[in-house]
Amino acid sequence: xxxxxxxxxxxxxxxxIISHCVCLYFRFPLSFRDVEEMxxxxxxxxxYETVREWCLKFGQTYANALRRKSxxxxxxxxxxxxxxxxxxxxxxxxxxxxxxxxxxxxLVQSSxxxxxxxxFFRKLLKRWRYVPRVIITDKLRSYSSARVDVMPGVEHxxxxxxxxxxxxxxxxxxxxxxxxxxxKSAGHAQRFLSAFGIITAHFRVGRHLYxxxxxxxxxxxxxxxxxxxxxxxxxxxTKCRRSIHLALPNxxxxxxx
Numbered sequence: 001x002x003x004x005x006x007x008x009x010x011x012x013x014x015x016x017i018i019s020h021c022v023c024l025y026f027r028f029p030l031s032f033r034d035v036e037e038m039x040x041x042x043x044x045x046x047x048y049e050t051v052r053e054w055c056l057k058f059g060q061t062y063a064n065a066l067r068r069k070s071x072x073x074x075x076x077x078x079x080x081x082x083x084x085x086x087x088x089x090x091x092x093x094x095x096x097x098x099x100x101x102x103x104x105x106x107l108v109q110s111s112x113x114x115x116x117x118x119x120f121f122r123k124l125l126k127r128w129r130y131v132p133r134v135i136i137t138d139k140l141r142s143y144s145s146a147r148v149d150v151m152p153g154v155e156h157x158x159x160x161x162x163x164x165x166x167x168x169x170x171x172x173x174x175x176x177x178x179x180x181x182x183x184k185s186a187g188h189a190q191r192f193l194s195a196f197g198i199i200t201a202h203f204r205v206g207r208h209l210y211x212x213x214x215x216x217x218x219x220x221x222x223x224x225x226x227x228x229x230x231x232x233x234x235x236x237x238t239k240c241r242r243s244i245h246l247a248l249p250n251x252x253x254x255x256x257x
Contacts, residue, residue, distance in 0.1 A: 007061070017044060019230040021051050022058050026199040029179045059195035065229035066202050074098035075133035077124070078166035079143065081112050082173075086183050093193070094120045097169045101206075103197040104128065108190045117146035125150070136162050172200060202226065 008015050017039070024035050032048035032055075039046050076099040084091045092112045096104040105127050109116045117140075125131065134155045137143040147156050173193060183189035203222060210218055 018054050025055050026196050027203050062229045063195040063198040065232035066198050077132040078136045080166035082170045091186055097166050103201050106193050108186050114142045114145040117142040121150040138163055
């Protein structure tokens with residue numbers, strides 16, 4: 001008989017503490033030591049290395065669960081690339097967002113030629129299994145050449161200022177890059193940004209789009225989706241949801257020991 005092993009098997013700390021650490025690190029511009037100190041203030045003794053291991057193991061898992069619960073993206077995709085200097089070498093962070101500003105995918109590459117653009121296009125199509133109606137980019141020629149080969153029937157716009165949505169989406173990445181004192185390698189940047197873009201966008205809703213009376217209800221739905229993502233790796237889903245639903249509101253109320 002095949003036995004099931006929980007995602008949190010052999011972890012000394014409960015899922016409430018683990019998921020809270022992962023949420024703090026990816027949602028706010030904090031270091032691992034900052035998260036360690038915040039938990040210590042609430043009487044929870046966790047080393048920063050433990051927080052780092054949790055973020056590596058569970059960060060992408062939670063992000064994938066949130067992505068599966070998200071609706072299909074819009075039909076206008078904004079694509080842009082930005083420079084990343086890693087160990088003295090230039091890399092390029094390719095990013096795609098839809099017209100609502102939701103991050104579709106990212107890819108760190110060492111070039112921005114036609115081959116790199118085609119690789120990013122194929123990654124997007126494989127991820128979403130959906131062809132957009134319009135793509136909007138800057139005037140980099142690699143986009144036009146790659147679009148003809150990969151998405152020939154898609155309208156392509158390259159007018160000035162039309163791609164501001166994609167360019168503005170790089171701002172959270174630049175902030176975290178400064179906090180982390182640059183990325184250590186291209187793999188490090190890819191691993192972190194793949195989870196960071198989804199998790200931080202999930203909680204960073206457009207506050208200006210909602211009235212003060214309706215905003216708490218929107219955040220309540222986001223927190224419910226986060227609880228479901230946390231429990232995605234546990235077969236005892238009902239017990240997991242009940243435990244997290246009771247523990248998360250009280251997590252900030254832990255007294256100093």
